[in-house]
Amino acid sequence: MINFNKPYLTGDETRYIEDAVASGKISGNGKYTQLCQKFFEDKYGFGKCLLTTSCTDALEMAAILINIQPGDEVIIPSYTFVSTANAFVLRGANIIFADSNSENPNLDAGTLESLITSKTKAIVPVHYAGIACDMDLIMDIANRHNLFVIEDAAQAVDSYYIGRDGVKKALGSIGHLAAFSFHETKNIISGEGGMLAVNDMKFAERAEIIWEKGTNRSAFFRGEIDKYGWVDIGSSFLPSEVIAAFLWAQIEHLDKIQNKRKQIWNQYFDGLKKVALEGNFKLPQIPDYAVNNAHMFYLVFESAEKRTECISKLRNKGIHAVFHYLSLHKSPFYAAKHTGGNLFWSDNYSENLLRLPLYYELNEKDVSFILKAMLNAEN
CATH class of the missing domain: 3.90.1150.10 (Aspartate Aminotransferase, domain 1)
Incomplete structure (x- = not known):
């Protein structure tokens, strides 16, 4: 029997997990979390990376960061996973579905302007099969209409877009925000797992607070403040060091x-x-x-x-x-x-x-x- 998918193990996952457990710091944002985040920032030019427990969580963080309110409209392709829509529906958004194009399942960027109204808040292109959407056109449209672009790059680790200027940019580095998946079906995995890439740095500080359940706990542990408390909405988006250690073994390969x-x-x-x-x-x-x-x-x-x-x-x-x-x-x-x-x-x-x-x-x-x-x- 040839299965559709089989998760690949490099052989280092359990060794790094044991190291994380032995460190006494397994609740998250420790050694392996920081190694993974720095890798993605350095290799792909993302502004700030935050590991999450899933790509769904990363999309939900993005919806909070752009302040989605009931009645806002978000344009996404109809041909995508439900998480792309759910993240914004949970905040009260109305989803406006874009068609795919005739050449591949990515959304047809040429139809976007016809879908924009005074209520439109964001465009969420999905890079299906890791193949880039027409990001120059999407960003041009978004900039003219003052819209946010959130790249659903769940399938797009280590994939690139070549712009009109000939410059090759990593998918997930172009929009204001981007979400990645490390689900067991992806190229590199951590069982479940994801990441938010923050490219518009005005979101960076708040993203970290939302990531830490609405607290400024990360700033406290960096010694930037003398105590931490509840300062914003948020949730338990931060994964454990066990997940990060598993992912680091994959990243090395x-x-x-x-x-x-x-x-x-x-x-x-x-x-x-x-x-x-x-x-x-x-x-x-x-x-x-x-x-x-x-x-x-x-x-x-x-x-x-x-x-x-x-x-x-x-x-x-x-x-x-x-x-x-x-x-x-x-x-x-x-x-x-x-x-x-x-x-x-x-x-x-x-x-x-x-x-x-x-x-x-x-x-x-x-x-x-x-x-x-x-x-x-x-x-």
């Missing part, structure tokens, strides 16, 4: 993990190029302004029936391939609130997109077996 995932991705792409031209599906399309972090390998079939048929044939060979999101604008919770009409491309990906297994421990023989099964499924 990031380049090795990324190289292997890209090798697998390229083997899929090269193996399916010819049949894609003749068959019932399209391969991933990566815009010129984006790079590939090999988070996911997906296919887009010409019909839901063809996708279902392929899933069934692969499972008969012991291969677990899966579909992905269902359009949020049609969800039981939000369908009655959606006023934006048909979102053709979001529904197209909901009905026709298929993800193939992609994880570190897949070897060349495994991928060849999957490719052979795919080719047979097309015959």
Whole structure:
């Protein structure tokens, strides 16, 4: 059986966890938390990083930081995970759903201006499969309309956007704020886990307070104040040192993990190029302004029936391939609130997109077996 996903362990996770436990500081914001945060700040140019217990928590922090109020509108793609919407719904926002574009599941930035009203507060682009949205266009629109941009970079660790000026910028470093995931399905993991990247430094001090349950506890431990107390709203967003220690072991092997995932991705792409031209599906399309972090390998079939048929044939060979999101604008919770009409491309990906297994421990023989099964499924 070839599973869809298998978490990769570097071998150092338990050693670092034992070290964290032995230190007597396991409640969070200790040695490993600070190592992880500094790594991301230094390598990717994020303004300030704060580890969280999930990407969902990071998005919820972002919603608090931009002061979302009941009735505010937030634009997000319909083709995304529910957390992208929930973080803002919890603060009372109305969600305005954007359609995906025809080339890939990212939101169609060209439609954004038509969705903006006097109530719009933020745009939340989701970098699906770690592939960049058109961030120059999104930031231009946001700046003209005085809107915040919060990058949902859950799948975009170690991925980049190439701007019109030719400068390559890490995804998550462009918007005012960004949220990352280290869930066990991501490129580097900590079981559950996430991170908020603060790029507009006017949010930095308050972000740390919200992170620490609404207290200025971090400033107290740095010796900046002589006592700490409750100064703002917040919650228990800070993860334990056990989570951070696990993540640090992954970070130390990031380049090795990324190289292997890209090798697998390229083997899929090269193996399916010819049949894609003749068959019932399209391969991933990566815009010129984006790079590939090999988070996911997906296919887009010409019909839901063809996708279902392929899933069934692969499972008969012991291969677990899966579909992905269902359009949020049609969800039981939000369908009655959606006023934006048909979102053709979001529904197209909901009905026709298929993800193939992609994880570190897949070897060349495994991928060849999957490719052979795919080719047979097309015959």
